[in-house]
Amino acid sequence: MTTTAARLTRTWEAPGFVRGIFANVDHKQIGLRYIATAFVFMGEAGIGGLVMRTQLAVPNNTIVSPDHYNQVFTLHGTVMIFLFATPLLIGGLGNYLIPLMIGSRDMAFPRLNALSYWIYLFAGMFIYSSFFVGKAPNGGWFAYVPLTSVAYSPGINLDFWALGIVFLGISTTASAVNFIVTIFKLRAPGMNVARMPLFVWAMLVTSFAIVFALPPLTLGASLLEIDRQYGTHFYDPGAGGSVLLWQHLFWVFGHPEVYIMFLPAVGIVSTVIPTFARTRIAAYTLLVLSSVSIGFISFGVWVHHMFSVGLPPVSLAFFAAAGMAITIPSGIQIFAWIATIWKGDILWRTPFLFAVGFLFTIMLGGFTGVMVSAVPFDWQVTDSQFIVAHLHYVLVGGVVLPIFAALYYWLPKMTGRMLDERLGQWHFWLFFIGFNLTFFPMHLMGLYGMPRRVYTYEPDFGLTGLNLVSTVGAFMQAAGIAVFVLNFVLSMIRGDEAGDDPWRAGTLEWATTSPPEAFNFREIPTVHSRDPLWDAAAPTRSVAQPGDSVLRETFATSVLDADQPHVLVMPGETYLPFLLALGIGILFVGILFNRMEVVVAGAVIGLAVTALWMWPADRSVQTSTGRKPKSLQGTEAPATWGLLMFIATESIFFALLFSCYFYIRSGAGAWPQGGIESPKLLTPSINTVILLASSVPIFWADASIKRGNQAGLRIGFALSFLLGAVFLVLQLREYGSLPFHANVNAYTGLFFVITAFHGVHVFVGMLMNASTQVRAWAGHFSSEDHLAVQNAGWYWHFVDVVWLFVFSIVYISPHVI
Secondary structure, three states, X not given: OOHHHHHHHHHHOOOOHXXXXXXXXXXXXXXXXXXXXXXXXXXXXXXXXXHHHHHOOOOOOOOOOHHHHHHHHHHHHHHHHHHXXXXXXXXXXXHHHHHHHHOOOOOOOHHHHHHHHHHHHHHHHHHHHHHHOOOOOOOOOOOOOOOOOOOOOOOOHHHHHHHHHHHHHHHHHHHHHHHHHHHHHOOOOOOOHHHOOHHHHHHHHHHHHHHHHHHHHHHHHHHHHHHHHHOOOOOOHHHOOOHHHHHHHHHHHHHHHHHHHHHHHHHHHHHHHHHHHOOOOOOHHHHHHHHHHHHHHHHHOHHHHOHHHOOOHHHHHHHHHHHHHOHHHHHHHHHHHHHHHHHOOOOOOHHHHHHHHHHHHHHHXXXXXXXXXXXHHHHHHOOEHHHHHHHHHHHHHHHHHHHHHHHHHHHHHHHOEOOOHHHHHHHHHHHHHHHHHHHHHHHHHHHOOOEOOOOOOOHHHOOHHHHHHHHHHHHHHHHHHHHHHHHHHHHHHHOOEOOOOOOOOOOHHHHOOOOOOOOOOOOOEEOOOOOHHHOOOOOEEOXXXXXXXXXXXXXXXXXXXXXXXXXXXXXXXXXXXXXXXXXXXXXXXXXXXXXXXXXXXXXXXXXHHHHHHHOOOOOOOOOOOOOOXXXXXXXXXHHHHHHHHHHHHHHHHHHHHHHHHHHHHXXXXXXXXXXXXXXXXXXXXXXXXXXXXXXXXXXXXXXXXXXXXXXXXXXXXHHHHHHXXXXXXXHHHHHHHOOOOOOOOHHHHHHHHHHHHHHHHHHHHHHHHHHHHHHHHOOOOXXXXXXXXXXXXXXXXXXXXXXXXXXXXXXHHHHHO
């Protein structure tokens, strides 16, 4: 090992067993943990699927009771979507591969990456613990109200589901923000956006889709839990709420979620096919544009799931057209893959078999998708087994088959060992044939009238033969997965050594060792083309190479052209992500059992760990250039991009809350509902002046530190903190003087949720303000290094701007409209 490699190893490897488990922030280790954890969850949900199929194999079966069946199918859908497919594709494959593919040494925010995994693990344990205490969710993975209200679903079954979804959403959102910033800012020099691998493009579009799609689900589940725990009426038509509000919120998430899983699968197939066709991908630009188009169109298709609820015909026509329009970019992708295969010299190996199997199944799934986009046909098959078949052709055929293609393709890179080709083909044929035997008959069952979500049926319905075939197919799929597990175990014991590039592929991850070293690249490459390993102009050593240092260093580059590289210092191992996830988990357990002391304990742990997290590392050590590390400022800094993405996510939450407000108001005869008098304007008007005034000292503080004026910085933030505290005190006094409570009707619930949600943001801004003040008194900022000041100021201005919308909509509009 060279001197440079030895130093890099000492810098990047996680020392010690315990520290390696709980403090590791290496993206590769986190990716492997996601993959392993997701497969454990898949095994549990798969067993549930076999239980369901066994129950339905013959009429009037009694393997499980109706309530147990409801719990099994609810957990099956929830786990497969939220705990298997999405985390494995994004947290697992995305985490492991994206930095390698773009020529980086880690993700933009390694500690946030570790936090995402620990929250994912704890959220999964939180949800699954319900099964072991006999209180598993039993309202379906879509949790339709009013069936999931306390009146129809007493007990904590659905509380596990709602809180678990919100808990898990923290992990998924953090991962998406991390991927966006990583792809934008940490690409190797020369890898402009026109040279990014298609898998990277797919992950970028997917991450943006998550940022926009996940808030509706999180908000919907939060409102459901508030209804259940505190007696509000967001979904209660008898008190001014709406059951359709839940469906809108859920499916605004639910349909993009299909493409959140599908787009990474598209990226996998677009990577695997050209490698085994021995030729470059056809129509690269069209494939990029089609992925972006699918990301956009997917947000205009949610009513596709609500055709039977009685919406106006004009809206049905619009959403039917959108549902059919999404087939255009999807068709472009399929033709591009076929063209690549057509012009190539095919190497038939297991990854390629799974990619071709994907092509077959996704075309059939897309075809039935067009069918259910036609409103009259959808009315006939809604809530039938036909929909179950379509869903699984899209999600299993369109997602799970590419997942196995990816594992056979990249496991040699991850483990350094090849999987057995013969066992791989047994796996493919068992799974592929079993899949079609399982789900193709369900199309016929649905057309024959068999409903979905039923635990048994009568023998004279004529469905016994089809159900028996479907059950046999399910066990064939299980046998195929068992062969894969055996193949993996044998590979780890006696598999052939893979070498650095066993497939002779073209992307940068194959330029590293197998498995990659802790630091990924000894020398960050400069990229000259889309397939750097296939070109005569191979990747070259970058100028001003980071690496020979006691600090973790990689490059930060410009967003579009990946030029102007700056050395970026990355954080090392830390227990803070694990401890913060633990604190958040304790908080959610306290909410579940309505134990305030547990909630407070979790919040205290979380706040204490966050304070330690925000304290900067020792910057007295030197970089490889022999100087103290330079802090990137403004939009050069990944932290700024992370803050902007966080603000974007929070803006979506507020926009959704305002949309809920107007949606409920549009169906109300009088506003406020129930003859309640609108809140008086004096206190909120004073608060508006106070909050807007609080931005002035923030501007002053930012301008002061840019001139090196430490006193101006400290005074400005202190004044802003004081004004924020006055705002919160006045808001709490207003709550005490209101003539109504949150649980009177839907209006009162919305009033308190919107204003309190904003108040939480003011409190968070005050915490950021306090942290910045402490650092200012410690002398951490200068005219050249003040990024935290800028970011704390931007967040405070965001909170102020949002209040203008809250004031206008919640306080003024009831008086004037």
